[in-house]
Amino acid sequence: MATVMPATGIRRASAKRCRTDPAMGDAIRWQPSPNFGPRRDGLTPELIVIHYTAMSSAEAALARLCDPAAEVSAHYLIAGDGRVWQMVEEMQRAWHAGAGRWGGQGDVNSRSVGIELDNDGTYPFSDPQMRALEGLLAGIMDRWRIGPAGLIGHSDMAPDRKFDPGPRFDWVRLARQGLAVWPGQDACGEGDFIADAARFGYDPEYGADAVLAAFRARFRPFATGPLCAADTAAMQDLAHRFGVDRIGNSA
Numbered sequence: 726m727a728t729v730m731p732a733t734g735i736r737r738a739s740a741k742r743c744r745t746d747p748a749m750g751d752a753i754r755w756q757p758s759p760n761f762g763p764r765r766d767g768l769t770p771e772l773i774v775i776h777y778t779a780m781s782s783a784e785a786a787l788a789r790l791c792d793p794a795a796e797v798s799a800h801y802l803i804a805g806d807g808r809v810w811q812m813v814e815e816m817q818r819a820w821h822a823g824a825g826r827w828g829g830q831g832d833v834n835s836r837s838v839g840i841e842l843d844n845d846g847t848y849p850f851s852d853p854q855m856r857a858l859e860g861l862l863a864g865i866m867d868r869w870r871i872g873p874a875g876l877i878g879h880s881d882m883a884p885d886r887k888f889d890p891g892p893r894f895d896w897v898r899l900a901r902q903g904l905a906v907w908p909g910q911d912a913c914g915e916g917d918f919i920a921d922a923a924r925f926g927y928d929p930e931y932g933a934d935a936v937l938a939a940f941r942a943r944f945r946p947f948a949t950g951p952l953c954a955a956d957t958a959a960m961q962d963l964a965h966r967f968g969v970d971r972i973g974n975s976a
């Protein structure tokens with residue numbers, strides 16, 4: 726599965742071309758990774774998974790994502806200054822998600838497009854990086870008919886072991902543009918937090934504490950302490966409006 730493409734170094738100048746999204750033109754640099762395989766069971770992308778690289782630079786992350794020994798990859802990498810590299814064709818299965826589940830389904834790699842952002846979670850994601858991400862998301866969502874509920878963080882699908890993209894990632898900015906979901910301002914009610922979490926997409930098998938931590942990192946980044954009414958109300962609203970049965974056809 727990893728032998729189709731030759732091992733690569735960084736050959737930016739000769740490799741620069743657009744592979745997938747003509748609208749972004751030269752904004753996307755093609756830097757092939759050998760770390761991919763075919764999507765399994767005829768699956769196509771229904772999710773987009775956001776990551777941060779937690780590396781010293783975008784170039785260091787690019788080298789690792791293209792290193793056959795690392796056995797990791799993503800479809801796209803976005804630098805802090807807005808440069809975008811594509812490493813794996815969207816039709817192919819990149820190795821970014823690992824073990825985890827969302828919406829009652831495993832093998833997230835076969836169901837998703839993976840996007841890495843050059844950040845380690847300790848500082849804000851830059852405006853050029855977010856603008857590049859927004860352009861990329863719009864194209865991916867259009868090509869694969871993915872609605873805003875299909876955009877998730879790595880921590881959402883693997884809350885027991887992953888923290889990216891973390892509480893500094895600006896989900897609200899994406900939600901305002903219809904690229905992500907966000908709970909209603911006046912959500913209220915006394916739902917069953919873990920049941921609603923499962924309906925929204927989280928796997929309850931990870932346990933209430935891990936799911937609450939992942940949920941808060943994304944939707945209530947300044948919340949602390951035990952589960953409270955605001956958590957329950959927000960999760961109930963998300964489950965009601967964006968439950969897993971609606972992924973792929975939510976507008």
Ligand SMILES: [Zn+2]
Pocket residue numbers: 775776777821879887889
């Ligand atoms: Zn990740």
